Amino acid sequence: MPSPSTPLVSPLESIFRKVSKERERQGYAYVRVDRATNEIVTDSSVLKWILARTIDIYEVRLDHRVEIYDAVETVRIFATQEKASIGFHISVTARSSNVRDIVRALASVEQSPHERLMEIVREAIKRAAQRINAQGPDGLLVNILAAREAWQQEIERTVADKTGLEAIFIFDPIDGGGMVRSFTVRNVELSTRDAPHRPYPLTLTLTLEPNGQSVIEPLAPSDQMRSDRIRHLLGRQLPPDVTLYDLWYDMPRVESALLKLLSLGLRPTGFAVASLVIQPIVPPISREEQLRCVVAWKGRAGRTLDFSVEAVVRLKREETGRFDALNLASRQSWLQSEASRALPIAMHARDFEDLNLSEQATVSEHVVRQLREAARATGQEIDPVVANVLLPENKWLQPQRVEIGPTRYPTRNSLADAEFSISLTIQLKTLKGIINRVRLKVGPLAPNDFNQLIEDEIVHIAQEAAREVMWQTEAADYFDNFEPWVFPDDPDPTPETSRHVGFRLRAAISRALKRNLDDPEVVEVSLRRIDDAVTKIYQSVLALNPITLEVKDIIATGNRSAADNLTIAMTARARLPAANRLAGIVSLGGTTILERDRVAKVLHDAARQFLQFRSKADILGLVKGHQPRSDGTPTAFQQLSAYLAEQTLKIFGFEVELNHVEAGYSLAMQVEREREQLAVTEEKARNRILSEDIEDRANDTTNQRNQIDEHIRVLNARLLEVDTSDTERRQRLVDAIAEFRKQRAGLGSASYAALAEVRRPASIRFDRDAAEDGEIVPAEPDSANAAPAPAPDTPAPTEDRSL
Numbered sequence: 001m002p003s004p005s006t007p008l009v010s011p012l013e014s015i016f017r018k019v020s021k022e023r024e025r026q027g028y029a030y031v032r033v034d035r036a037t038n039e040i041v042t043d044s045s046v047l048k049w050i051l052a053r054t055i056d057i058y059e060v061r062l063d064h065r066v067e068i069y070d071a072v073e074t075v076r077i078f079a080t081q082e083k084a085s086i087g088f089h090i091s092v093t094a095r096s097s098n099v100r101d102i103v104r105a106l107a108s109v110e111q112s113p114h115e116r117l118m119e120i121v122r123e124a125i126k127r128a129a130q131r132i133n134a135q136g137p138d139g140l141l142v143n144i145l146a147a148r149e150a151w152q153q154e155i156e157r158t159v160a161d162k163t164g165l166e167a168i169f170i171f172d173p174i175d176g177g178g179m180v181r182s183f184t185v186r187n188v189e190l191s192t193r194d195a196p197h198r199p200y201p202l203t204l205t206l207t208l209e210p211n212g213q214s215v216i217e218p219l220a221p222s223d224q225m226r227s228d229r230i231r232h233l234l235g236r237q238l239p240p241d242v243t244l245y246d247l248w249y250d251m252p253r254v255e256s257a258l259l260k261l262l263s264l265g266l267r268p269t270g271f272a273v274a275s276l277v278i279q280p281i282v283p284p285i286s287r288e289e290q291l292r293c294v295v296a297w298k299g300r301a302g303r304t305l306d307f308s309v310e311a312v313v314r315l316k317r318e319e320t321g322r323f324d325a326l327n328l329a330s331r332q333s334w335l336q337s338e339a340s341r342a343l344p345i346a347m348h349a350r351d352f353e354d355l356n357l358s359e360q361a362t363v364s365e366h367v368v369r370q371l372r373e374a375a376r377a378t379g380q381e382i383d384p385v386v387a388n389v390l391l392p393e394n395k396w397l398q399p400q401r402v403e404i405g406p407t408r409y410p411t412r413n414s415l416a417d418a419e420f421s422i423s424l425t426i427q428l429k430t431l432k433g434i435i436n437r438v439r440l441k442v443g444p445l446a447p448n449d450f451n452q453l454i455e456d457e458i459v460h461i462a463q464e465a466a467r468e469v470m471w472q473t474e475a476a477d478y479f480d481n482f483e484p485w486v487f488p489d490d491p492d493p494t495p496e497t498s499r500h501v502g503f504r505l506r507a508a509i510s511r512a513l514k515r516n517l518d519d520p521e522v523v524e525v526s527l528r529r530i531d532d533a534v535t536k537i538y539q540s541v542l543a544l545n546p547i548t549l550e551v552k553d554i555i556a557t558g559n560r561s562a563a564d565n566l567t568i569a570m571t572a573r574a575r576l577p578a579a580n581r582l583a584g585i586v587s588l589g590g591t592t593i594l595e596r597d598r599v600a601k602v603l604h605d606a607a608r609q610f611l612q613f614r615s616k617a618d619i620l621g622l623v624k625g626h627q628p629r630s631d632g633t634p635t636a637f638q639q640l641s642a643y644l645a646e647q648t649l650k651i652f653g654f655e656v657e658l659n660h661v662e663a664g665y666s667l668a669m670q671v672e673r674e675r676e677q678l679a680v681t682e683e684k685a686r687n688r689i690l691s692e693d694i695e696d697r698a699n700d701t702t703n704q705r706n707q708i709d710e711h712i713r714v715l716n717a718r719l720l721e722v723d724t725s726d727t728e729r730r731q732r733l734v735d736a737i738a739e740f741r742k743q744r745a746g747l748g749s750a751s752y753a754a755l756a757e758v759r760r761p762a763s764i765r766f767d768r769d770a771a772e773d774g775e776i777v778p779a780e781p782d783s784a785n786a787a788p789a790p791a792p793d794t795p796a797p798t799e800d801r802s803l
Helices: 043-052 096-106 113-132 136-146 148-163 223-234 244-249 251-265 317-326 331-346 357-377 392-397 432-442 451-471 475-481 501-516 532-543 579-588 596-611 616-624 636-651 667-721 727-756 768-772
Strands: 016-019 028-034 055-061 065-076 083-093 166-171 181-192 195-210 271-278 288-298 304-315 380-390 400-410 417-427 522-529 547-554 566-574 656-663
Touching: 016 096, 028 096, 055 096, 065 113, 083 113, 083 148, 096 113, 096 148, 113 148, 148 166, 181 223, 181 244, 195 244, 195 317, 223 251, 244 251, 244 317, 251 271, 288 331, 304 317, 304 331, 304 357, 331 357, 357 380, 392 417, 392 451, 400 451, 417 451, 417 501, 432 451, 451 501, 475 501, 475 579, 501 522, 532 579, 547 596, 566 596, 566 616, 566 636, 596 636, 616 636, 616 656, 636 656, 667 727
Parallel strands: none
Antiparallel strands: 016 055, 028 055, 065 083, 083 166, 181 195, 195 271, 288 304, 304 380, 400 417, 417 522, 547 566, 566 656
């Protein structure tokens, strides 16, 4: 019967087994063994052994690894006569160089190859256990865990030496089988070295494991006895390197220190502390806290200032016990109290107007230094600390922008006011000078915010300086030489020079601010022309375009009568006035003089004055435009444009440019054109009347035919009614019918002849002498050309009852 650790079919048989005969197989080796002596049979004596029939043949598969899992060996401990079960798995490989050693070691009549291999492994573990003098199963297992690699390598060497197999030996994970023990120790009152006044009841959960050492003092089996031993080892105080800070905020550090302490104390029992967990403690205060407080301070003049203190306060690891022993109030109240003590000392002999940036830094440094010292005395540290005065006027100690909106400033001759805005950037060195200036104006009152008063004073100084400069500046000089007039789309403005009014203004404002405000750190002045009046002038001038005019009754030289007078239509455009003209326009009324009707009337009168009594050729030559003549002399168009520009510049301050001119017809020319048009109209009227007469005559002929046909029908009907014996009456009816038929037959030719001689309407003729005076008279009818009156229509026959 195989042992319990022997599998029914061992994986080892896949590389080592007994066979009945040899075969030629690649990767396999065959070895013959004498069954009686267990010796290897060589080829020279094989025949003898075969005849004796005592040879066993073993087949070995070469270079193939075999894994043997779930193997367990029981090892007896020599010192205590106890047994330890050890699980492992092993993989073996047979190499061709060691094949005879493998067969010699594993071939056995009584045991299988697997049993032979496990026996060798068991002996190797047993020898190792005896060598270390293991004290009980726990000690053996702990030793194996502590030096697993060394044990495995030793067993691999033993297997190779004993069997010739190449082996890899690995211990299975060891659960200990009762080796690991956990229990809880409750309410162990311990204190730290820096806070002996505050013991804390700690609850510890421990997990023990064998330490691999000889057991001198066996550990009691009950949890209560183990807990008592742990309490005895801990005593009343935590290790010296553990502080109250660690107990509150760094429990892993405490657990690590106690684990080392207890493992050392439990060494004689053969156990160590595998893990230790302490139930967390809720600290009475947070490790660090961000605080802010505001401290009020009242100066000599009664001005109340607020100082803001911001700090991060944290406990120091080595001073936490001192902080706890002092039993201070909340950190917030502590900071408020300490800052209130430090601030009056820092502000001694100072008031708010003295607090320039340097003085504020000095006050802040003093407060910070005092707070750090107070924190150090209570076992705390502060970092960072910021102590600032909440002074609204502080902004003036940094570059500050002041905008002075559009303001009108009188010029020297009062013809026109200048209008511009001022933008200042200013940084004061100290508030003292400007506060003293402001107090002279507001009196003894001490407002809590001087900002508006300071800004008003700066604005007042700048505006007074600007007024002083503008009182000495001519209006024309302001509009013409303020500075290069820069439009938003102008990419290349002209550099300013000292001749510009804007340069003098900036220099004067800068000097006034520096003189009156104790030489500020930064003074920058920029100006922006507003001049709404100028903008409106520009808009009004542009709104005039285009300007259209019509000048009538222009008398040219050589005119015989008023009928020869000419009419000229013009289109002009107004140009923006030059800067040196703006003052004059503003002084004359600005946009009120730039009405379209007024400008048009001036242009109309100027054009009439220029064109009157010039030659007809010159006036009509205006339509040729402004192309220069070949001899270089200006054309009439150019002369008229220049004259109009001169007149509008003199009266309104801006120039116009002539764009287009059209020459109209004189009255005589219009009459001639109308005569030609009337001749055409006469021909059209005659043709229309003739057509209408022809149509009317055709209609009359048709009506007469219808009447005659009706008479003939009536007479024919009566003829049928007359008795044949009444020959006389029948004859009269026949004669009458013949007469009517004769009239009807002659009606067609007579009507066409009459239509050919339709009377024409009276024609219209022009009396040239009268036409030159502008009158048109109708001519007398031409009797020679008159058509004869049509013959009267043939009267309709009346019914003769006598027939």
